[in-house]
Amino acid sequence: MSATHLIPRREVYLEGPDATELNTVDVWTSESDQASEADERVWVVYVHGGAWRDPEVDSRSFSPAVEVLSKDPLKHSVAGFASINYRLSPYPSHPKHPSSPGDNSRNVHYPAHLSDVSRALLYLDAKYRINNRYLLAGHSAGATLAFELNNCYLPKTQLPQPACVLGISGIYDLDAFITSHSEIPAYLALIENAFPDKSLWEEASPNKSHLSETSKWQDARVVIISHSDDDELVEEAQASYMLERARLAPNSKEKVHFLPATGAHDEIWQSGHILAGLITKSVEILQHLPKI
């Protein structure tokens, strides 16, 4: 990658009657679209947060970090960046952009967010051959999605395997998240909004789900959990729960890492520098692994 200023193009990963305006992925590359089997450079694929519902936190929330990374020496190791949009859960009380009941892009619940992220990854693999060479990074609800990722959400498909999964400010244990903020009703409302069926909370919590044995992060070469002490929205314990679970995985001693972040919850992606720094460190960890 050589350009210092990259402009994203928005690509549509789902066509047909089920497609909505949120079934898109922003892609930044500086070269032609040609996929090459021999290309060892990594792809960095980002899944945004926003509590599964905020229309103002979308694929564009990765732009500040891409801007920083495009000027970093790391750019030579990166084949492309992608940032996935996915359908959201309802947000009729949003002050500026309330969702309406007829909007197919903003009225879904777990696990529809995950089937969309899965479709986007299949699209990226078909077009850019990201299998085994992408870093999957997620922030907040996006980190939850990254750690939930599993072939089972889109039956009869094999998702491309991430080389590294990086979860930043993630929510990994839904029940504990609610309990630790029990004095703030908005937290329960937010989780019930995206996960209305409470009987699925355990399955949807990547630290204790029965699905975790077959989750994609299990087969990643590197698993990184990151949290900032200055995070005012998600408690540090969430990162600890996921780390505890990840450390039970085979070869966890070599592959599971904790990376401290800095800044408030949304400052991490808003500043660009903090998110970019976490991605740079993750790619370095991945590249310093002995080749198998």
Ligand SMILES: N[C@@H](CC(=O)c1ccccc1NC=O)C(=O)O
């Ligand atoms: N801006 C969001 C709130 C939000 O993103 C959030 C709030 C508390 C804990 C985690 C959050 N985001 C996780 O993706 C909203 O308006 O619903």
